[in-house]
Amino acid sequence: TLLGRREVKHFAYLKNDDEIRAVLMAIKEYFGDLRVKVCAVFQLYTAVRGQNARNAKWSQIDFENCVWHIPASEMKTAKPHDVFLSQSVITLLKTYRERLPLQSELIFPSIKSNVAPLSDNTIRIMLRNLGFNKDMVTPHGFRATFSTIANENIDKHGCNSDVIELCLAHIESNKVKEAYNHAKNLKARAKLMQWWSDYLDSLGGFA
Known part of the structure; x- marks a missing residue:
């Protein structure tokens, strides 16, 4: 079995179309x-941990093959x-890069410094300012929403x-199964993330 599913219960998350649409x-x-x-939209569309989204670098994005390579050093696992x-996320990043005046290796540099990433609190504060309290959704809860x-x-x-x-990126406890899954499910993962992106787009996402 896969580990880590309990995380869904620990963070407030969006549970249906109406809640997701309202936040988007x-x-x-x-x-x-x-x-x-x-950054908030990128985190929702990719279902990654907040620290991965906030620390993402332009050099990690393969625009041609539509893949973001996160190195082991930045992963909890x-x-x-x-x-x-998805094409929606690629377009979002390209449009955003054109509008961002700062030069930084980070995709989401801090408001105070272009060599430090945005803080998790920054996204949390935005959600609060938009009227969503911590019992409704947290940035980490985006992963539970996807799940x-x-x-x-x-x-x-x-x-x-x-x-x-x-x-x-939850850890597979069975090492043999983990190796099998890595080899066999790359296309399936791409298919699922495209479905998730299309689903968010249909709710008024950023396509």
Whole structure:
């Protein structure tokens, strides 16, 4: 079995179409810093841990193959992790890069310094300013939102729970199964992340 599923219970998260749509639309209309808005959306679309989104570097993004390569040194699991980026996310990043006047290796540099990443608190504060309290959603809760919606819609995207867990970079306790999954489920993970992106786009995302 895969470890780490309890995390869903620890953080407030968005549970249905209406809640997700409300957050997406609020972020879209937010008048605050562009870095904070885009980082929050990027985190929701990729379902990565907040620290990975905030520490993402331009050099890690393979725009041609639509993959974000996160090195092992930045992963909680201490293993490299590839995140498949939909065309919506690629377009979002390209448009954002053109509008960002700062030069930084970081995609989301801090508002105070272009060599430090945004703080987790920055995104949390934005959500609070938009009227979503900590009992409604937290930045980390975006992962639980992805997990919940993906598991509820297995009949639509056709990917099993193991693929969902792999997209979340949860650790597989069975080493043989882990190796098998890594080899066999790369295309399935890409398929699932594309489905997730299309789903968010349909709710008024940033396509």
